[in-house]
Amino acid sequence: MKEKTADHPVKVLLYEDNRDLREGIAFLLQATPGLVLAGAYPHVNNLKTELHAHMPDVVLLDINMPGMSGLEALPIIKSLYPRTQVIMQTVFDDDERIFQAVRSGASGYLLKNTPPAEIVQAVFDVYNGGSPMTSSVARKVLQYFQQPPKSHPAEHLLSAREQDILKGLMKGYSYKLIAGELNISIDTVRTHIRNVYDKLQVNSKTEAILKAMKEGWIED
Amino acid sequence: MKEKTADHPVKVLLYEDNRDLREGIAFLLQATPGLVLAGAYPHVNNLKTELHAHMPDVVLLDINMPGMSGLEALPIIKSLYPRTQVIMQTVFDDDERIFQAVRSGASGYLLKNTPPAEIVQAVFDVYNGGSPMTSSVARKVLQYFQQPPKSHPAEHLLSAREQDILKGLMKGYSYKLIAGELNISIDTVRTHIRNVYDKLQVNSKTEAILKAMKEGWIED
DNA sequence: GCTGCCATCGCATAAATGTGTGAAAATCAA
DNA sequence: TTGATTTTCACACATTTATGCGATGGCAGC
Missing domain, CATH: 3.40.50.2300 (Response regulator)
Known part of the structure; x- marks a missing residue:
């Protein structure tokens, strides 16, 4: 200085x-x-x-x-x-x-x-x-x-795999891409997403992403 | 104190x-x-x-x-x-x-x-x-x-109406809802969204939203 | 007047997504 | 061992999106 x-x-x-x-x-x-x-x-x-x-x-x-x-x-x-x-x-x-x-x-x-x-x-x-x-x-x-001692209500709500899928969505990936990325079938991705939607109380990709962000989910 | x-x-x-x-x-x-x-x-x-x-x-x-x-x-x-x-x-x-x-x-x-x-x-x-x-x-x-003196590149890129539609997307609305909200037909919404995608160089709702956010579009 | 841009609308088709129903294998705690 | 959860996959059907190819009218600028 x-x-x-x-x-x-x-x-x-x-x-x-x-x-x-x-x-x-x-x-x-x-x-x-x-x-x-x-x-x-x-x-x-x-x-x-x-x-x-x-x-x-x-x-x-x-x-x-x-x-x-x-x-x-x-x-x-x-x-x-x-x-x-x-x-x-x-x-x-x-x-x-x-x-x-x-x-x-x-x-x-x-x-x-x-x-x-x-x-x-x-x-x-x-x-x-x-x-x-x-x-x-x-x-x-x-x-x-200070890392707002993140109240991750989703932390325990979503399973590890479900979080993987959600992260994929938040990167803008399609089902197909996510499936490829994680080496699983598209139908599996569907299933996980279905469960995520249930747990997050939403019913579309967009809502899920927005909710996940508001909830303080991404680190970006 | x-x-x-x-x-x-x-x-x-x-x-x-x-x-x-x-x-x-x-x-x-x-x-x-x-x-x-x-x-x-x-x-x-x-x-x-x-x-x-x-x-x-x-x-x-x-x-x-x-x-x-x-x-x-x-x-x-x-x-x-x-x-x-x-x-x-x-x-x-x-x-x-x-x-x-x-x-x-x-x-x-x-x-x-x-x-x-x-x-x-x-x-x-x-x-x-x-x-x-x-x-x-x-x-x-x-x-x-003090960081965010956000440069809005899209500000001049997107027309007023296109911004309306994009905001709708960012609220998680479906085409139908946006159409209702703005009192226009779904097909009109389609057209606008098509143009928005062209201008933002994306090809899905999700990408558009994510891009719009990264670009500093939301005030949330 | 002509041109460019915007907003509005229509139709058609293919792809992606949402949702219902089922089910097998793996993992894990009780 | 048993039961709960998780992860995986499949098929079907309705809805929503993405995109191509139009069209009409309004409005600003040259």
Whole structure:
């Protein structure tokens, strides 16, 4: 990880409706060598204008603001300036906000209890390609990846052979192909598929595949 | 976020093959109030025994160790003691390792350049439900979410009506149902589907659906 | 006006699929 | 050993799909 703080000062734009907090952070950013505070505003209603005027490297964006919320502002920023790094700040760490922010391209996510010094560090972090996150937020993000302890209702429902056949279907194979692949007769394939349909409560290839996918069956 | 450090001391198990590093971290963990170092080992070859003996709350796990690697040890730990929190440590931050670790249930991921004080902090973090991550690692995780700026090649390929029909197929409908749904004749549905197949270069319902999904067609 | 594309419909035929009924061999737990 | 399950196969028949070869009308662009 190469530090690029010496390159040119990092331009920061701050959106935070709480006046004390805004001025506090603003002061700190101001006072930090290598950072330049391009602006500090209590709302994002003039977002586009300010973006075009300042061309910030990093935006510190509060989620809860009067008028347009930070979550609404985020996609606008990222669509206009994809390379601008955005750090979200909020008091709440509910899943909904986090994932909406992450999907919209947020590069960092800090809770409001983050000490000011770490906020400054976070600015450098995102600028250098990192993603500073409050650890409780990080946990929620990770949990999305954790192999959802797959509740495979089908696991015990379908026999090994039936699973083979189903996998064949999910690859788009015809009965004939599956039969060839597994070296069994077409009629056998029929039988298995019939049983699979019974167990999955469906009555067509399509339904079986869709159900199998929704049920979290493929690894793809 | 409730701190639970006063509850009972957090039992930590440390796996790290580098002796200096191991002893350094071990000393620090020892000396930290609220933490108890249950053991510090240079390899995971006796993993199960040590786990059963110490029942740790948190495991600090180096990835690169002689014999069994940390990545191999992780799923074993999580399957035996799902509630034990594991922090991975490594010098490398390549995507492969990170995602394998995350999928296997790692709760934290620190690079080796992490200052010792932060390692201690990380132990408390995971114990309290957080997921301390080096910010460069966090970035890679986030990027996985931001992935799908899906290119819809079919968007312009298929006409509006053809897309309607395809959506019908993807809901598992039969021709008859689609015809009813859209108030057109079955033969019309046939024609559209024929054209869709031509354009998607497939020749069965199943293939069309699978292709449509892979192409990022569904929102599900 | 002509041309290309789209949406609509019809008919015909071959192939694939869904479903009913049966049954033999292999495997496995009680 | 006995019984339950699994895996294998067969034949039959209805339905659904896939595909070929049409046709009509609408609408946009040149």
